[in-house]
Amino acid sequence: MTEASGRRRSVTIQDVADTAGVSRAAVSKVIRDAAGVSPAMRARVNAAIEELNYRPSVAARSLRGASYTLGLEVPHLGNRFLTQIVSGAVQALKGTRYQLVIAPADGREGYGAIEALADRQVDGIVVVSPRVDAAWLERLARNVPVVMLGRHDRSAHYDTVVGDDEAGTRQVMEYLLGLGHRRIVHLTEDEAVTAPGTGSPHALRLRAFEETVRAAGLSGQARVLRTGQTEASARATVRELLAEHPWPTAVFASHDQLALGALAALVDHDAASAVSLVGYDNTDLAAHPAISLTSVDQSGPDMGRLAVEMLLERIGGRGRPQHHIVTPSLVVRGSSGPPSAMG
Amino acid sequence: MTEASGRRRSVTIQDVADTAGVSRAAVSKVIRDAAGVSPAMRARVNAAIEELNYRPSVAARSLRGASYTLGLEVPHLGNRFLTQIVSGAVQALKGTRYQLVIAPADGREGYGAIEALADRQVDGIVVVSPRVDAAWLERLARNVPVVMLGRHDRSAHYDTVVGDDEAGTRQVMEYLLGLGHRRIVHLTEDEAVTAPGTGSPHALRLRAFEETVRAAGLSGQARVLRTGQTEASARATVRELLAEHPWPTAVFASHDQLALGALAALVDHDAASAVSLVGYDNTDLAAHPAISLTSVDQSGPDMGRLAVEMLLERIGGRGRPQHHIVTPSLVVRGSSGPPSAMG
DNA sequence: CTGAAAGCGCTAACAG
């Protein structure tokens, strides 16, 4: 093989077969650990593979069977909760022959990224975007194993891994109400994400918030505040909120990124010690002493691991859909306390 | 096509050709926007594609030519600087037919992830891990276009995008020295990453630090402190540092993640107002008012965009390697100030 | 236990 100046042709299964003096089929069997190969042949083939530095082409393989690739579609890598999920997924794949690839969505919706993964013949897809249409996903799931992470829809074709968002929200509200908070603001994203039909985590958190508020007879004092999905947007929204009086005594953000934005606004107004703040996801930053954010932990790594395991089961042949629920727990930190102590 | 209970066979180019009443080659030309198709045929084919909801198989395509996929290997998604790079890369790809996929490295080194991308026939690879061997990368780059991001080696086969780490470090040091700091600690990772031969950004920052210190005649007072690559590790290391006396008046961390860990330790010891802190990368958190970290901005999104553009150029035929240098700039925030004011 | 042969879905010459 000459060292041509341009791109080198990569070594194929045929090359290996030739140097080992066997057939392509034999080589294929060896690399797949398939039955029916004599130890001697296996040794010869492995030697040739080593010598030529052969690597099977995933593309060619995909055409026939599996690509040994699992795809994870994510809306936005700025979201720290996603990195928890990814690390769990990577862990779960360690030691298997599967590789994880992440496709970042380009816009708000993940259709492009999900289709890109499907086109690339991945053996399974984990979807995280809360904004993709359920029926669309259902259709996709008939062609390739899909796990939807976070959303509570019950599909006949895809699996789901979700946190118990109602329980998490109730924990937050019981905590806040127990401390004596009454003027509580729930900071969440726009209607598209909280519409009841979507089954999105934010929809459930919102509903649970409203139910708790109603049950406590606080409809007049507690309220819902809408914002975008970024920290900057939450910061601006809460800044406006703080221009009015009286201030709420507590803000419950639907996820930590919003909580961070809210915290920024509180710091700007020197209100961090006057207003309790609670987030959701317990991302790594929440634990930082300069942030110290009370937040709901929903075991992101476990969710990522579970999602991948379910995908592997599906690939292994399971037909019936499964739905896992992860139990969340409130982690109390310095950003929250009784209304008096905070005021 | 019956709605079989199992996996549905996906629609192929042949199906489209059949329903449109043309040859496969014709369909191929239409989907590739190739020349030599009559408008009438184009319309018929497009109608068939629409009707059948046809999507070309990337795997089959890769076997012949391009996969229209660019791969990005990243060491660890917990690193916020990487998300800046990713967002720039995604932006640059918007509107092209290329899709970005990210392969997270499983261990410290990125070999597995990089090979996985290469096996998957991506048309180009952006490598971010500072720990991969240059010769190994050189070999890889002969088979597939590669851009190395961050490291300063000058390869004949792959392109590089780097920040001017010496200039960035000098800005930091001039700033600190100008304020009157003398007992300055440089917090960086282990020797494997700062070995001069690697050309890693941390190696250059370390060298520039040492040169500035020597030039200022501070070899007795300034020192280098090693830690791991995580926030937790930096926190522990700085905690130990603060157990000794006298404290340094300033800590310069080799990247923001380490700076965050250092900040945590400073807060733990109530030393945040006594010790100036400077980071590198200017990740989003640095700007948060609860953190307010002085840091060196090196335009992560620009670097990501550049890397992708260079890859596209290589794919387009460029042979000669290119090396881009991005100029960094110091962003001063509340975490740093004169030694007296901080003490 | 081993190899020959067919074909996965697509593209690229080439012939008509």
Added chain:
DNA sequence: CTGTTAGCGCTTTCAG
């Protein structure tokens, strides 16, 4: 302008 044909690298029956 259109269709035929020969693979790309691999897996998978199916004979030997």
